[in-house]
Amino acid sequence: MASRPLVRVTAPIALLLLGVGCRERRSVPPAGGYEEHLSAGGLAPPTAELRNPHARDKRSAADGATLFTAMNCDGCHGGGGAGWVGPSLADGRWRYGGTDGALFQSIFDGRPHGMPAFGGILSPDAIWKLVTYVQSLEPPADVPTERWP
């Protein structure tokens, strides 16, 4: 039986994945803190603040949506990031913070309980596009209440 390639990477995904495997060596400053942390003495620790270079850019969000599927993010977080075995990314709530830096860090370094680190196979720019996509997901109007007729 004929062999065929397992992976058929479409041209747009291939472009997005440029930089995969040749990541910049730790050019990213650590950004461990996030706004939900309480700070002892009321003083936040000094830490670099990461800014999403693609913030609110629709084209980057669309690229991020393509990556979200191509990198199997939807396999855990569900289509549209609605939640699956991994938590919802579309409910406006965050385990590890929703700032640019916290989201970047979650993807780059991974998180406990099974979020893999993608910093080894994705360029920082591709991760920022994923962040842009996740930030573009609008939470529903009334998250806390579920009511039955």
Next chain:
Amino acid sequence: MTHRRVVVVFVSALGAMGAGRVPPAAAQRSGQWTMPAGDYAATRYSTLTQITTANATRLHPVWSFSTGVLAGHEGQPLVVNNTMYVVTPYPNVLYAFDLTREGYPLKWKYRPAVDPNAVGIACCDVINRGAFYAEGRIVYNLLDGHTVAIDATTGKELWNARIADVSQGETTPMAPLVVKNRVLVGASGGEFGIHGWLKALDLATGRPVWTAYTIGPDSEVLVRAGVFRPFYGGGTDLALTSWPQEVWKNGGGPVWGWLSYDPSLDLVYYGVGNPAPYNPEQRPGDNKWTASVLARRPADGALVWAYQFTPHDSWDYDATAEMILADLTIGGRLRRVLVHFDKNGFAYTLDRATGEVLVARPFVDVNWAKGVDLATGRPVLDSTRLTGASRGNVKDVCPTLEGGKSPASPAAYSPRTGLFYVPTNNMCMDYQAVPATRIAGTPFIGANTPYHAGRGGHLGAFIAWDAGVGRKVWEIREKYPVWSGALTTAGDVVLYGTLDGWLKAANARTGTVLWKFKVGSGVVANPITYAGPDGKQYVAVYAGIGGDWFLLAGDVRSDDPADVRPPADFMPDIARHTSQGGIVWIFGL
């Protein structure tokens, strides 16, 4: 918001010899429950007679215990030497309750260190399907690819063996089967592109004895000339040549269901899960031995026969459901058979010595195939229900990839009534396959598959099945899919739980519901029965919705304020009736 709710479903794992030793066959007769299905034949039938159709209405709770864990509580307790053993979902705590004292206090509990990374690699909640008692040891799997043996008396860890690799997508929620000092274990990961296997460990030490892959060359599948005699077809390297080159190495074929054993034939039977990925166009060929039943010799793992229920599975129809061994009269002849209710919607009755298909009839609505050709053993496909990325969104395939019956929810067989008692799902799906890329440690799926209710609008039913002819005898319709296992007894009572949190007892001959009790959370576990130290018959079961319903009904969750999900659109009100929560229940008369 425009909510793109795409359902990507996975479904879709020594010392104390004298004192605690109970031979498995004798154990069940003495009112104990020493292995997952109660016996090697996987019948989930108890010879205890105190609870009957006449008095089942008097059942009432006598004890309950919160496990402290919220994930889905599949599996079942064991009862050995007046001790009840309970394994929780991750983090896989093992509790030992003293049934001889008031309030059943703990004798001990064992809290292993389990790698939390396994939580994100477990496809469908962090469930555990239970433990096995053998030679004074409680043997079970931790989620993160370890098997442990615990001294049943002291709770001390006797050995802890690494059997699987989480970084490759393998997790281990399945319940082991112990045969002749061999601990048989497999791994989940059909949604992560693993290379599936069954391993035998030495009961005394945990050391590996043999590994039998489900896919690959004969040398890895343990196919030996002169030993392997399949009823249909034959040849060498079938599990290699039925795949494209290289693709087989990530072809799935996990082993996460139940095993059974026939001592007279000395054969172990088990089902193999789905091929990976769900998009079948990435893996032309039959994809042996995925979606198949395998019969192996426990001593050396050699494959004796194999039969593939769903060749080139294109619907995620894992065959990991239990293989129930029974002796039935078919066509006037007493046959040693194996009965299997497959995810693909057909109930199969096979000659368990040879693998010949004797009966194959749908037990739920099926439309992907028109039947099974008994001459070839192959399904007769409906070409309009074939799937693949180039076919777009294929509508209304029945049953769904949750199965006509969930493999997680084992059926029961009563030799008194001659009937099989089967939890079923009445759902159909749309199947949109898409190309998938394997990246180790991430899901490898390739399909979006939203569900809808099947004919009649109810989502499930609990049925009685005559496997000699392939006929439904009675059914109890349920509003929701039935995701608990079944238990039947010599009192002609059958018990099962519902997703909205009822434990029910019914007349095994008529299907009349005799009694029900709301247990606090949906039941995805399997009831058992045993004789207590007072000589009375008890029933035990876990409450604790989860498993696939952790994924599908995100709004039954309660433990994570940073994760708020919409309800499942095909059953938007399940969260009205249940939330998460692990509870062990014991009922008596």
